[in-house]
Amino acid sequence: MKTVVLVTGANSGIGLALCDRLLAEAAEGLLLCLACRNMQRARAARLSLLASHPSAQVDLLQLDTSSISSVISAAQEVKHKYDRLDYLYLNAGIMPNPKFDIKAFFRGLFSRYKTFLQTIFNVPYIILNTLISKILWTNICFCCCSDLSNPFCCSKIIAMFATGEGILTQWDGVTPDGLREVFATNLFGHFLLVRELEPVLCRPGETSQLIWTSSSNAHRSAFSLEDLQHQRGTQPYSSSKYASDLLSLALNTHYNKQGLYSSVICPGFVMTNLTYGILPTLPAFLWNLLLPIFWLIRVFTNTFTLTTHSGAEALLWLYKQRPETLDPYAKYHSLTSGLGNNYTQPRKVLQHHQ
Ligand SMILES: NC(=O)C1=CN([C@@H]2O[C@H](COP(=O)(O)OP(=O)(O)OC[C@H]3O[C@@H](n4cnc5c(N)ncnc54)[C@H](OP(=O)(O)O)[C@@H]3O)[C@@H](O)[C@H]2O)C=CC1
Numbered sequence: 001m002k003t004v005v006l007v008t009g010a011n012s013g014i015g016l017a018l019c020d021r022l023l024a025e026a027a028e029g030l031l032l033c034l035a036c037r038n039m040q041r042a043r044a045a046r047l048s049l050l051a052s053h054p055s056a057q058v059d060l061l062q063l064d065t066s067s068i069s070s071v072i073s074a075a076q077e078v079k080h081k082y083d084r085l086d087y088l089y090l091n092a093g094i095m096p097n098p099k100f101d102i103k104a105f106f107r108g109l110f111s112r113y114k115t116f117l118q119t120i121f122n123v124p125y126i127i128l129n130t131l132i133s134k135i136l137w138t139n140i141c142f143c144c145c146s147d148l149s150n151p152f153c154c155s156k157i158i159a160m161f162a163t164g165e166g167i168l169t170q171w172d173g174v175t176p177d178g179l180r181e182v183f184a185t186n187l188f189g190h191f192l193l194v195r196e197l198e199p200v201l202c203r204p205g206e207t208s209q210l211i212w213t214s215s216s217n218a219h220r221s222a223f224s225l226e227d228l229q230h231q232r233g234t235q236p237y238s239s240s241k242y243a244s245d246l247l248s249l250a251l252n253t254h255y256n257k258q259g260l261y262s263s264v265i266c267p268g269f270v271m272t273n274l275t276y277g278i279l280p281t282l283p284a285f286l287w288n289l290l291l292p293i294f295w296l297i298r299v300f301t302n303t304f305t306l307t308t309h310s311g312a313e314a315l316l317w318l319y320k321q322r323p324e325t326l327d328p329y330a331k332y333h334s335l336t337s338g339l340g341n342n343y344t345q346p347r348k349v350l351q352h353h354q
């Protein structure tokens with residue numbers, strides 16, 4: 001019997017890389033279903049996967065997660081075609097019209113520029129402090145140095161690079177169903193899909209896994225239970241990702257006794273169609289010019305996974321785990337070390353009392 005895996009948003013980016021890595025891992029025993037909104041792109045993705053894994057079984061499914069009717073008919077088709085679903089990767093996602101706020105970026109960087117330079121050159125705080133204060137021996141210099149020795153500033157800059165917090169502006173629209181587009185695409189459509197697929201996900205005596213592609217950009221401050229769709233805020237993407245972290249937890253409470261387990265992952269910062277739009281003046285291939293800078297930043301934050309292959313690391317790692325052994329309060333991070341090695345690390349995301 002083949003393991004049935006369904007991946008939403010499988011025609012590009014992290015989703016496509018995941019499919020490739022799954023097939024490289026277990027092409028023979030796998031029945032892979034690519035769930036995509038655009039069938040032309042889906043067919044192209046299928047062909048590229050079959051080119052490198054000729055013996056693989058790859059099916060296509062039309063699914064637009066932002067549309068209620070599309071989700072319902074896609075779920076009907078899945079239930080009709082397969083009598084089981086072992087893995088459901090909830091990966092499709094949008095961040096409409098993201099813009100890099102250069103002012104906010106430089107404000108964040110240069111308000112703490114000394115700390116940034118120190119981070120880059122890795123000069124130990126104490127040596128630098130003593131040296132400068134001995135040479136100049138003035139009050140002003142002392143003030144500067146006290147700033148230098150504040151590791152909190154360093155960690156703030158690193159956090160800015162790791163999460164994109166405060167340096168991106170986003171936009172949101174309304175779907176024909178009357179829902180906010182980011183909420184509908186990233187969260188609600190997936191939730192509906194899970195509910196509709198209950199009969200093939202919850203089978204007596206067997207386990208299945210839901211795996212959400214969340215983000216380091218998921219911020220509690222962006223989310224409000226009173227404004228689930230984020231109609232009143234300016235961070236719809238962060239809100240939808242934080243909501244998926246919460247929802248995963250709730251799904252575990254609800255479904256674990258029926259053998260269905262849910263986890264969230266964070267792929268790190270990956271260069272994909274989703275991120276190319278952030279620097280609008282830069283065509284996709286020119287992003288590669290920034291690679292040396294990104295590799296340098298990676299020395300300080302291992303969240304710069306950069307390639308789709310590396311970003312899919314935690315998604316693949318979860319595929320190999322027994323779901324009962326996973327921590328529902330953890331977010332599993334794809335990480336890449338300064339030397340380019342990929343690994344997965346769980347980090348506590350929600351505290352039990354939250
Ligand atoms: N890149 C990054 O740095 C990070 C990405 N993520 C998350 O990773 C996931 C994958 O994104 P990524 O690979 O980067 O970007 P891509 O844009 O390459 O992939 C997104 C995929 O989702 C699909 N999609 C978008 N909207 C819908 C919809 N309404 N219905 C069905 N499919 C849809 C896209 O299809 P189409 O080709 O038709 O647009 C595409 O296949 C997203 O959830 C994203 O939020 C999280 C953290 C960081």
Ligand SMILES: CC(C)CCC[C@@H](C)[C@H]1CC[C@H]2C3=C(CC[C@]12C)[C@@]1(C)CCC(=O)C[C@@H]1CC3
Pocket residue numbers: 095100160161162163164167168214215216217268269275278279293
């Ligand atoms: C030297 C500069 C020009 C570098 C600019 C880098 C930024 C464009 C990126 C730094 C951190 C990135 C990031 C994301 C987008 C691009 C950055 C802001 C995300 C917000 C993309 C979507 C996510 O889910 C999380 C990412 C976190 C890091």
